[in-house]
Amino acid sequence: MRAEIEQLSDAAKQSIGLLRRHLDWDTADKRLAELNARSEDPALWNDPEAAQKVMRERTQLEEAVSAIRRLEQGLEDAATLIELGEMEGDEASIREGEEQIRAVQAEAARRQIETLLAGEADGNDTYLEVHAGAGGTESQDWANMLHRMYARWAERRKYKVEIVEWSEGEEAGIKGATLLIKGHNAYGWLKTESGVHRLVRISPYDSNARRHTSFASVWVYPVIDDRITIEVKESDCRIDTYRSSGAGGQHVNTTDSAVRITHIPTGIVVACQQERSQHKNRATAWNMLRARLYELELKKREEKANAEAASKTDIGWGHQIRSYVLQPYQLVKDLRTGAQSTSPGDVLDGEIDPFIEASLAQRVYGGGEAVEDID
Structure with a gap:
C-alpha cells in the first residue's frame, strides 16, 4: 500500500480506537445486551417513565456501537479494494479505496467531536x-x-x-x-x-x-x-x-x-x-x-x-x-x-x-x- 494511503489508514484507525476507548467498548457491548434483554420484557412498560429512559439509553448506545462497527467495516473494505487494485494495476479502484478511507476518517473525526457533547442538556432538541x-x-x-x-x-x-x-x-x-x-x-x-x-x-x-x-x-x-x-x-x-x-x-x-x-x-x-x-x-x-x-x-x-x-x-x-x-x-x-x-x-x-x-x-x-x- 502506498505511503500516503497508509498514513490515511493509520489516522483513521487511531480515530476509531479513540472512539472505542471513549465508549469503553467491552462495557458498552455488555450494557447494550442487557438493555436489549430488558426492552423485550413486557413488564418493562408497567413503569412508562422508566421504560422510556431504558429505550432512550438503548437507542443511543446501539447507534454508537453500530457506528464504530460501520467505520471499522468501511476501513476494512477500503483496504481490500486498494489491495485488489494494486494487484491488478487498477488505478480507479485504488482511488476509490483512498476516497473511502478519507470518508471513514472524516466520519470518525466528526464522531470524536460528538463525544464532547456530554453537557446536561446536550442530547436535547x-x-x-x-x-x-x-x-x-x-x-x-x-x-x-x-x-x-x-x-x-x-x-x-x-x-x-x-x-x-x-x-x-x-x-x-x-x-x-x-x-x-x-x-x-x-x-x-x-x-x-x-x-x-x-x-x-x-x-x-x-x-x-x-x-x-x-x-x-x-x-x-x-x-x-x-x-x-x-x-x-x-x-x-x-x-x-x-x-x-x-x-x-x-x-x-x-x-x-x-x-x-x-x-x-x-x-x-x-x-x-x-x-x-x-x-x-x-x-x-x-x-x-x-x-x-x-x-x-x-x-x-x-x-x-x-x-x-x-x-x-x-x-x-x-x-x-x-x-x-x-x-x-x-x-x-x-x-x-x-x-x-x-x-x-x-x-x-x-x-x-x-x-x-x-x-x-x-x-x-x-x-x-x-x-x-x-x-
Missing part, C-alpha cells in the same frame, strides 16, 4: 431564534438567509424542523423567527451558534449597488424534558395575545391565537403562533419560557465555574462570532476560532459543521484567542 438587527430590509433579508442556513443544516442531519414563531419583514426577509429543531444532540451541536452574525455584500436592494454591512443575532436554547423541572410564577409574567402572520398559513390570521409571554424579572420574551389554537400556543410559549430560563441557569453555572470566557458576556450587537463576506471577495470567518471557508455559498446552504466542530473543541479544550474581524 433545541429552539433557535433568529432576529434581524438595525438596518431595515437588508438586515431582515440577512436574518432570513440565516434561518434558511440552519434549516438546511438540520435537514442534512435528518433532523425535524418546525416553525414556532415567524415575523415577516417589511419588504423582504424576516424580522425574526423561532425554529424548533428535533433530533439527538440538536442542542449540543448548535449551542455555540448563539451570537451576532455579520454579512458584508453588495445589496440587491440598493439601486447604487453599494456595499452594505448587516447584522442578525442567533439565540440557541434547549428544549427541557421531564428530567428537568423549572418553576415559573405566573405573577412574574405578562401574557399578550395577537393575530398570527407569516409562515403559519392563512388560517391562523383570523383570530388572536398567537401568544407572547414576557418574564418581567429577566426581561425574557417568547412568542408562539405555531397552532391555530390559542390554548396550544400558550402551552408551547410556557415551555419555551421554561427552556429560556433553564438556558440562563446553565449559563450562570458556566460563569460561576469559569468554564470559558465567552460565557461571561451576554449576547449583544458588540459580540460578533462570525463574518460572512460575499463582496468584494468571498470568505466566511469565525472570530472565536479562526475557522474559515472561501465558499460562502456552501456555508449558507448549511455546510457549517467545520465552524461548529471548531467552536465545540475550543469550548472543551480551551486555547485560541479572538481573531481580528474582516472588512
